[in-house]
Amino acid sequence: MPHTASTHAHHDQLSRLLDLDAIIHRSVTERAVRALARHARKADVTTVLDIGAGTGAGLFALATEFEDAELVAIDLDERMLDDIRGRAGRQGLGGRITSLRADVGERLFDAGDADVIWSSNALHEVPDPALALANMFRSLRRGGVLAIVEMVAPPLVLPSEHASLETLLRLAAGADRNAPDWTTDITAAGFELLETRTLTSGQRLAADGPGGAYAALELRRLAQHAQPELSDESARSIREIIADLSGEHRLIERVHVRGARALWIARRP
Template sequence: MTHHSRSHQHDHSHRHHDDGHHGDGHHDDGAGLAELLDLDAELLGPYLDEVTAWVARHAPDGPRTVADLGAGTGTGTLALARRFPKADVVAVDKSAPMLERVLAKARGHEAADRVRAVRADLDVAWPGIGALDVAWAASSLHEVADPDRLIRDVHAALNPGGLLAVVEMDDLPRFLPDDLGLGRPGLESRWHEAAARAGWNSHPDWRTSLERAGFQIAEQRVFTIEADPALPDVGRYAHAYLSRIRSALDPLLAADDLDVLDHLLADDTPGSLLRRRDLTVRGTRTAWAARRPSGR
């Protein structure tokens, strides 16, 4: 995918990324997406702690203002608030209901006095949120119409020495064992290959765009994610995710594979996702820590 085009398979927009990694092909109600993002927060907490610790190592000392660009339900916002306990955190999102959830979560985590919500469409214009010390764009940069413009806007908004952290999911999450005990082995590999051919979740290497905007790359790193399979909500997470992408897989998979997917998504079958105990959540993210040089 080029910097200036988006795959139609996942144009649900930057506002819905959360930590995020939902490069899928299905539009549904906001409540369903919110459930998926909230399950993210529950299952992928250790990953978020690791990546925000990495961001903090590259960020300026004592950041005062941090922005989550495309906040979703606030998973990244709250992770940043935990990591930078003296900073004000600005959650930027296009969706008012999502921002309401961010603020409700902040109240529940006693961070309401440090978290504010700004409703803005990053495809239209940079919001007037003031000077920043840290900006976080997780699985959101590849979703905007003009990423290069947004990168320039972030550079202009950052104080000298400030940091932009860009995080992208490298492929769709993996949940299933190779042999499910039904259908042909390798179902998940087949839909991953089909989704890759269709351009789902594709993103460029942002290094060139970041450097062209005046950033210095402090570090580029790959993070591995694997949720504990013993967690009770792994099945709910897999069910929520695959429910979102099911209709978009129709043209990509053979009929027998689609039948197996429907069996997995049914609530009342012995092998359904909600009843299985052999599921995991696995994946990788690539992250760039990009610093605005001091004095520029």
């Protein structure tokens, strides 16, 4: 696919949204990593795979938790992997973190053998999740631990006085569908399910900081999907809020970011 200006703009917007998501939901990621670590013997963990690494939020939390392990960032987006390699170098982790451009949904997927596999907000993007989970099973050593994380639904970001408009936007964008439940798929792939949980977060954040920037990007993303279903008046109101969060801050001084992530932890017998 040619790298057009719109392709780069989409990448930059997605990368920025993921970077802000990592900041806003850092505590959720860290809680998920700690839950995973409770099922793994740290002394035995030498290799960790992050499948669908994105901007590396999970990867760097894993690097802190498993301080003696080597980590591999796996993604299809070479620019994301470039960003991870640069960040790893700046943090002095270049010797521990490598990258691999690969598709876990391909039959010839080969990332070597690992003691831990982490995959966050990625499995739902794969056309054949059963094949992806089979590849993860094959990539784990016996006794290795798998963690799958999915966003339960796009986060709510606006304060209560704008709740009706946000609800309308989410309905128009089809954003209130629940995340898939991977429980049956994980066990069908041969894993022993160890734990499932839902990790929630709720934060009131200043609109002139990362919280406001995150809310603006999330609303813009939803608005792009919702546009054909919105009335002119609703579309105009949403544009005004996005513009306000993007720099004016007359309408909204604080955002209220609420969300939930589903976590599955399993072991290869």
